[in-house]
Amino acid sequence: MEDKSIFKSWVPKWAIITILFVCLLHSMILLGVYTSNVTYAASFLDIEPEDLQFAMCVTYGTLLATILIESRFSSFFPTKNYLMGVYSLIGITIVLSGYVTNFSVFLLLRIAEGVLMALPAITIRQLIIQQFNSKNAIIIGFSFYYGSLLLSTPFIMNIAVWFLDHYDWKYMLYVSGGLQVLNVFLILVTFRGHRITKKIPLYQIDWMSYFLVLISILCGAYFFVYAEKKYWFQSSEMVLALMISLITGGLFIFKERLVKRPSFDFEVIKYANLRIGFLLFFLFYISRATLSLCHSAMFSIWNWDPSRVAGVQYINGLGNVIGLVLAAFFLMKSVSTKIIFLIGFSLIAIFHFWFTFLFVPDVALSDIIVPYILQGIGVGFLFVPLILFTTSSVPANMAVSSGIVGVSGRFWGSTVGFCVMQNAIVFLNKKHFLKLSQFVSGENPEAQNTITSTTQSFIAKGYSADNANVLAMKKLFGTISKQSTLLADMEIYTIVGYGLVILIILIACNQHLRQTMTLVKSKIWIG
Numbered sequence: 001m002e003d004k005s006i007f008k009s010w011v012p013k014w015a016i017i018t019i020l021f022v023c024l025l026h027s028m029i030l031l032g033v034y035t036s037n038v039t040y041a042a043s044f045l046d047i048e049p050e051d052l053q054f055a056m057c058v059t060y061g062t063l064l065a066t067i068l069i070e071s072r073f074s075s076f077f078p079t080k081n082y083l084m085g086v087y088s089l090i091g092i093t094i095v096l097s098g099y100v101t102n103f104s105v106f107l108l109l110r111i112a113e114g115v116l117m118a119l120p121a122i123t124i125r126q127l128i129i130q131q132f133n134s135k136n137a138i139i140i141g142f143s144f145y146y147g148s149l150l151l152s153t154p155f156i157m158n159i160a161v162w163f164l165d166h167y168d169w170k171y172m173l174y175v176s177g178g179l180q181v182l183n184v185f186l187i188l189v190t191f192r193g194h195r196i197t198k199k200i201p202l203y204q205i206d207w208m209s210y211f212l213v214l215i216s217i218l219c220g221a222y223f224f225v226y227a228e229k230k231y232w233f234q235s236s237e238m239v240l241a242l243m244i245s246l247i248t249g250g251l252f253i254f255k256e257r258l259v260k261r262p263s264f265d266f267e268v269i270k271y272a273n274l275r276i277g278f279l280l281f282f283l284f285y286i287s288r289a290t291l292s293l294c295h296s297a298m299f300s301i302w303n304w305d306p307s308r309v310a311g312v313q314y315i316n317g318l319g320n321v322i323g324l325v326l327a328a329f330f331l332m333k334s335v336s337t338k339i340i341f342l343i344g345f346s347l348i349a350i351f352h353f354w355f356t357f358l359f360v361p362d363v364a365l366s367d368i369i370v371p372y373i374l375q376g377i378g379v380g381f382l383f384v385p386l387i388l389f390t391t392s393s394v395p396a397n398m399a400v401s402s403g404i405v406g407v408s409g410r411f412w413g414s415t416v417g418f419c420v421m422q423n424a425i426v427f428l429n430k431k432h433f434l435k436l437s438q439f440v441s442g443e444n445p446e447a448q449n450t451i452t453s454t455t456q457s458f459i460a461k462g463y464s465a466d467n468a469n470v471l472a473m474k475k476l477f478g479t480i481s482k483q484s485t486l487l488a489d490m491e492i493y494t495i496v497g498y499g500l501v502i503l504i505i506l507i508a509c510n511q512h513l514r515q516t517m518t519l520v521k522s523k524i525w526i527g
Contacts (some may be wrong), residue, residue, distance in 0.1 A: 003348070005192070006080070006127065007190055008190055009192060011190045012071065017131050019186045020127055021144065022183065022327050023083070023120065023183050023186070023187070023303075025126050048421070049323050050225055050226060050229060051103060053225050053478040053490045054107075054221065054225045054226070055107060057218075057221035057222075057225060057411075058107055058110045058111055058114065058218060059114040060114065061111045061114065061120040061218050061411060062110075062111050062113075062114025062115055062118070062212070062214065063114045063115075063215055064118075064404065064407050064408055065214040066117075066118035066119065067122070067400065067403060067404050068210055068213065068400075068404065069120075069205050069206065069207075069263065070118050070119055070121070070123075073119055074119070074120075074344060075122045078194065079123060080187060080192065080193050081193070081353055082119075083120055083123065083124075083191070084121050084188060087120070088180065088277050089112075089118075090113070090116045090177075091178070091179075091184075092177070092337060093116065094173055094180070095111050095177040096109060102306045117186070117503075123217055123226070125225075126313060126447055139384070140329050143328045144306065145382050146383055146387065147320065147380070150320045150380060151321075153357065156444075168504060182221045199338070206435040208255065208264045208451055209252055209255055209398050210263070211246070211253045211266070212249075212251050212252040212255065213264075216246075216326050217243075217245075217411075218251035219242070220241075220249070222241045223241045223242045223245060223414050224418070224419040227419060227423070228422050253266070263401070265398050267404050268405065269405075271393050271402075272393075273389060274389065274513055275324055276510070277389050277390025277391075277406065278405050278406070278408070278409040280389075281386055281409030281410055281414040282412060283499075283503060284382060284413060285344075285384065286416060287352075287496055287500060288348075288379060288417065289414065289417030289418060289420065290416075290421065290493060291354065293425065294368075295313075297486070299361060300485070301359075301361065301485060302363060312368075315319050315369060315372050315376070316373070316376040318373060319372070319374065319377040319378075319379070320376045321380065322377050323344075323347075323377040323379060323380020323383075324380040324381075324383070325341065325376070325380075326378065326380075327384050331386060331388070333387060336387055340382070340385045341386075342507055342508060343505060344379075345382065345503055345504050346378075346504055347374050347378030347381065348374075348378035348379070348382075349374070349500035350374055351371045351372075352369070352376035352493045352494070352497035353497045354366070354370075354374070355493055356490050356493045356494050356497065357490075358371070359486040359490045360486065361482065375415050390405065390406045390409070391403060391406060424492050425485070425488050425492065425516070426482075428488035428489045428491050429466060429485055430485070432487040433481060471484065487514055
């Protein structure tokens with residue numbers, strides 16, 4: 001009987017699985033290489049941090065839109081040639097980004113990288129799923145892959161810090177591009193050249209739907225990322241971006257509902273698990289966004305150097321690993337989905353309430369280890385079950401559509417989460433700064449004593465009386481600014497903590513959560 005496997009006969013199964021996972025890890029590089037060191041990457045491109053955040057949204061948003069048409073490309077080209085071509089282009093774009101200093105050109109490269117991230121994903125995952133014949137194997141596979149993505153930021157951040165200490169930033173991009181050469185080599189050596197799917201002409205690609213949804217996503221992301229900086233609806237630019245997003249999004253929905261073979265099947269929304277999964281993913285990513293405030297405090301309040309912050313993130317990564325292992329164990333034992341979600345969100349809520357009391361002018365590493373690990377455990381504990389819960393109840397013929405819903409929940413959750421944290425910290429910072437500044441007046445003897453003693457200390461160092469007074473006031477208001485930030489962080493963590501308590505109660509009362517997930521039957525593998 002003819003061997004229809006895409007792999008050569010001499011390649012053992014364990015090597016096939018390893019090679020496929022290595023090929024999937026390109027996503028870790030493309031998502032983590034710039035987010036790993038936002039400050040340096042922003043300064044390298046001479047842009048603001050929110051510009052870099054938008055660039056990340058451009059990549060992820062393009063990936064989301066490209067999932068609609070990915071199958072057309074993978075069906076047109078032979079799998080071996082298709083994957084080798086894609087990974088070669090990924091390597092080229094990564095290396096080129098090291099020579100780009102113009103932000104507009106950089107955004108074009110990030111769009112290209114978003115497309116290239118999406119193109120091999122479903123093909124590789126379909127090949128992986130064929131290697132698994134049991135529920136437990138699928139759970140282990142999911143846990144390994146998504147665990148790698150969760151650990152991408154601390155892993156690549158530590159590499160970035162090392163490279164910046166010893167080499168230029170470009171060398172990190174050279175190594176990242178070189179890893180794609182490894183993918184090409186592995187595919188060249190182990191893959192056969194024949195097809196695994198029926199050839200579909202490229203002219204059948206629904207380009208209209210693709211560009212409508214892509215424009216809607218990118219304009220929506222632009223609105224949420226820059227809204228605070230441009231004063232929301234006071235800016236005609238923000239109003240225009242939101243209008244374009246809503247109009248193109250509406251046209252996409254209208255078109256997909258009319259055509260006989262839509263790119264996105266809106267019938268998938270009828271499944272309660274998918275709707276609940278999307279909402280939980282959205283809220284999950286918003287609650288994850290608060291971790292950036294913790295890292296910001298490490299840099300600006302506690303004055304930790306980048307190498308220390310990079311090392312500390314491994315603690316959170318350890319929590320992710322523990323959570324992934326526990327979640328895999330629970331899933332193998334067919335523990336109720338509701339129980340898994342209750343435990344996971346409870347751990348994240350405990351982290352928020354605990355860390356509320358740690359936003360002080362100075363802390364020791366030992367003070368933050370336990371809550372920091374708890375947050376990692378909660379995230380790792382929820383991630384894979386949320387993915388499986390969202391997709392497993394949907395029929396196999398709607399797998400791509402359910403995958404798009406899952407990815408969109410993560411995309412919009414992270415984008416809106418950034419927007420919420422950015423606006424909350426600015427608003428609360430200003431509120432607390434104005435309130436605390438009222439105490440620095442001529443009528444406050446304590447404040448005057450502080451100013452006088454600080455001025456005298458500067459005079460003792462050789463400064464003139466006028467300069468010493470200016471420096472004393474600057475130091476005082478710097479202290480007030482830091483205290484305002486700490487109070488704002490405490491308030492945000494408290495609010496998010498109570499929000500998670502409400503979510504936990506709603507999950508406990510929800511009647512639509514399935515008791516277990518049928519993984520092997522559904523044969524769904526979605527990113």
